[in-house]
Amino acid sequence: MNGKDLASLLATATCALLGTSSPARAEGEKPWSLDTALLLYKESDSRVQDVSAAIGATRRFADDRVLGLNLTADTLTGASPSGAIALDRPQTFTSPSGKATYTTVGGRIPLDDTFKDTRFAGSASWTQPMGRLYTVSGGLSASYEYDYRHFGANASLSRDFDRRNRTVSLSAAWSKDDIDPVGGPPLPLSQMLDVGATGNKAGSKSKDVLDAVLSVAQVVGHDTVVRFNYAYSRSSGYLNDPYKILSVVDPVTGDTSTRTPAATGGPDGVYVFESRPDSRTKQSFYGEVKHDFDGRVLTASYRYMSDDWGIGSHTVDARFRWPLGGGYVEPHARWYTQTAADFYRVSLVRGQALPQYASADFRLGEFDAVTLGLKYGHPLASGNEWSVRLEGYQQTGSVPSGQLIGNQARRDVTPDLTAVFLQFGYRFGL
């Protein structure tokens, strides 16, 4: 091993112990390390498609000072479940803009295919040692969609203990997001109106999110490292999804109540916009272990999350990196399960008092999800590396039978999701 290799290994070891990303890669002396990715994401049934390009750049300076930059651009198209229930007949809705209608086929869960979005996101961070045992970092993040803007700031402080075998970090982040949906944010639980009617729309909204993470990374042995995180997150402000609705149904048949649209066009059923609480507190525990089996590396993690909306979730994730030829393969499996929010409803019943909060967004319902994937990475003689990754994701929802009314029991009520994503990556030094 020559001196440069040794210096590179030592630098990476420091990063490993600090629990930070690894800025000094095999190319060693090159000051910039760039990580690029092109992602193609596609859901079944012509639902969401995303083409995304991302670049992460790390510039390493003397004395272990590190600048990190990230940029991402996404283009989303396709259709998304609106929250309305399936009926045997076609259904007509006013589009979020309030300027047109769209009609969905009978027998299937209605999808809103009117969205098209482009998202740009960027972040910058600065990390540096402070004294012999401390490391501080600070960063800014921002993202832009035509109906959504995010701005955030974060800071973290780490300290090494026990011959740098243990690193304890405390991080905090704050963000402020502005939401300006197409056609204006609808008033919670207001009815979907005819084309051209704007009486149920309000001005733009915002939300604040405060996050804190306490992290302990510990070297267990020469081939094993573990990490434990406790994370606290509090969101307040406008937490609705402005595009999600609920069907108002007949108490006996369970079918959506009909209405006569105006001559300009409008919904042919009664639908109301969702209503979520204006604050949410989440807590999560995360544990991760990384173990080397003579060159093969297992990374396994578990996360438990619960919030004050009644949602609890478990996530188990494992990947195994296996050298193959001049590169490596890395199979990946992930299992996720969540319980429903207290205010999750398949539909609302006509004639009953409206609850304070209600949402039919399937992401707040009860479901299990499985991801299976495989990555192949190939380092080059230059120290650069290309990789390709294919992952398949499947969500299977369930609804308590007590929530189903009349005909709903014989129809599909959860919009199960299948998605595939393919990612090409290239990592290089400059």
Add this chain to the structure above:
Amino acid sequence: MKKLIPVSALLLLMGGCAHLGVEPWQRDVLARPDMALDANPLDAAIDDHIYFSKEASSGGRGFGGGGCGCN
């Protein structure tokens, strides 16, 4: 009470940490890039954004991502 169990486990583990760890000259395996805790930050960020948009949980490993995730 349920929430206290992971915290207690963490504290117990930290208490036992005096017997864990290695000397500086035993770090050859840990020093490899593939043994870094965040070996693939870009993959992790992409995954986090996808799951943030499709599930009710986010973050845990680090901070949740930004954006609407409306669709």
